[in-house]
Amino acid sequence: MSWTGSVLAVATFCTMGSIALAAQDLPGKNPLQGNPDAIKYGMGLFRGRCADCHGMDARGVRGPDITQVWASGRTDDGLFKTIKGGVPGTEMPANPRINDQETWQILAYLRTLAASAPTDPPRGNAENGEKLFRTHCSACHTVNASGGRLGPDLSRIGAARSREAITLRIRRGLETFGPGYEPVTVTPETGQPIRGVKKNEDLFSVQIMDTTERIQGYEKDKMKSVENGTRSVMPAFGPDRLSDGDLDDLVRYLQTLRGFDPAVAR
């Protein structure tokens, strides 16, 4: 199906899916969990239909790392609804052609890849974490429509990443970057270099958001140089910048961020 067709189909099915899902009683727990046949079929379904965005290992490509979803507190029922109904406002489409049994098969397979839920109790103070977020992170990251735009919107980060994954990213920074966040420096023939993140590019032009959040396109042949960065602009926050206690608080706060959609929030 073409891209446009997909969008329209997704839009249509999202509407239909929401109605159908609202009326559906779900069992609470995946009835096929641990079933070897279900896991085998689920692997094929996942790799064929989901892995393009989530990766063959389910650790995320364009879409989030879904080995972390149970560890982040999602439930089987909630994930069932997400697969069937998609996530409105994101690239995750509804999947009306995947039937209930297939959905449980996919989840049975994903369970075999899932990171285990943390055994130690939750720690940290989310209220203080929110303050720390405003100090250290919100210049670049938006949460619930407030904050900076240079980095990704983190309004759903608590549903998409486990505590360990979030911790690792804060401590080490990011060595890679997703589409739209590739660092770039454009140097005009006269004037200062302009640093920012790349929003789009072709042979002849580059579109960037600079560090002042100005979005602007530049014609390459009118620039002295256009240089791609090799490392994300997300800095590492080592213990010298963020104590272990503050890190716990910040991560606790981020874990509360689960988006607006009720199907995702659970």
Place this chain on the structure above:
Amino acid sequence: MRVTMLRFVRIVLVVGTVGTVALTAQQPPPPLVTAQEILDGLTPDGSRWLTFGGNYSNHRHSPLTEITPANVHQLTPQWTFQTATIGNFETTTLLRDNILYVTGPQNVAWALDARTGRQIWRYRRELPTVGLTACCGLVNRGFGVLGDKLFMTTLDAHLLALDMKTGSIVWDATLEDYKIGYASTIAPLVVKDKVIVGVAGGEFGIRGFIDAYEAQTGKRAWRTFTIPGPGEPGNDTWAGDSWKTGGAGVWVTGAYDPEQNLVFFGTGNPGPDYHSESRKGDNLYSASVIALDGDTGRLRWHYQFTPHDVHDWDSTEVPILADITVAGQMRKVLMFANRNGFYYTLDRTNGKVIAAKPFVTTTWAKEIGRDGRPIMLPGHTPDENGELTCPDITGGTNFWPPAFDPATSTFFVNAREVCATFYAWKPEFTPGERFTGGAAQRAQGPDSPVYGALRAIDPATAERKWEFRYISPSTAGLLTTASGLIFSGDGEGNLLALDSRSGKLLWHYQMGATMHGTSPITYMLDGRQHVLVPAGTTLTAWALPR
């Protein structure tokens, strides 16, 4: 006034006669497309484009010279046509008598005034709402034409003849049952009085075939399966019953050699796509080029590019024919840039390899051996844990048409530099359901750069002459002209014009969509050369300023 019946009849007869005479006097000759016109290919007057590749050899090389490397930067849009239909073009348009004949997505088609882009008629096929199995988009690659009929394949696996003047159906032939995995997207190849087509469905466990239909009546003249049946040579290259679901669809238009009366078609991947154990053997005639008698469909020779393919590398690329000098000798060749990453020059009289070399990074085979078989490298059979192989599933190139400039004996192709990790597992077969037994994930990172390039290849040696790099892979088809131009598209939606002798970029225009699988055509209209470009949901006609 009271008119008697007799007098009324007299008046009607007189008026009728006068009317007939007047109409007859005004009526221009009907725009009949003859077999000879198709055989003639692209003529210096630039008046027509009557078959997928411009001529039977699929050169996509126009003799027109008004637009040159020196003035191409002055190209100006003349009009844009919007499909107002969901889905994108993958078509090559036809032109006859200043009218364009265009197929679009979802089996919608149009006749357009080439002067203005205004619609003359529109055809839309009522497609089934459920059960269509086209793997990769509800697309169509173009019309064939003969006499006063246009021929179009459909997503529900039919072949239609439409009246060129009205777009209404003249006949409708069923190729196979779409509910069990068959579809058709190929632009028909019209040879003499027959319309030759194939079926898609390599991801659904079909058994592929090529059919010929009588252009006049729609009656089937012959069928040649791309997978031999029991007792036929080659059936033993499929373990057990695996031949029954072996795929080998034919969804890209072939070439025709009138001298030998042979048609040449590339065949699709064997099925299931990735799972080796499900179909041990070479799996003839999948991933091959087959030469069939144009009158009977009888197999004359075959060459299998990828024996026992396990990477979904259909050989449904466009074959190009030419007579070229190789090592001082004139040879009748068939040129083929394959999805598996190798470029081949074959002797088209017998299918023997004359030259073959990788035209992109290729890790699965070291080279093509003297016996014509690839010399395999270990570690490239997909399994549940995945094997990294170059090229990726989409391949070094694919169905987007290459081009050939006979003046410089240069083959042009849009090439992809992408690798992937291929996975496989045993699939279950259910008619009409996907039957691939695996999947692939594109590799991307510092060790696996992803880009594309327009590459010019010397068919005598299979060596590269030049390349023009894109920042991402392109899926655009090509057009060359005798003035030394090549038209292409990049992966970001730019229409590009380059010097075909050097690869130097001369001009570009952002079309707003990539030319995915489409190729421009060029023709003369009211004394000016035009270039017509399908991209996304638009057709745009270009010409130099008046």
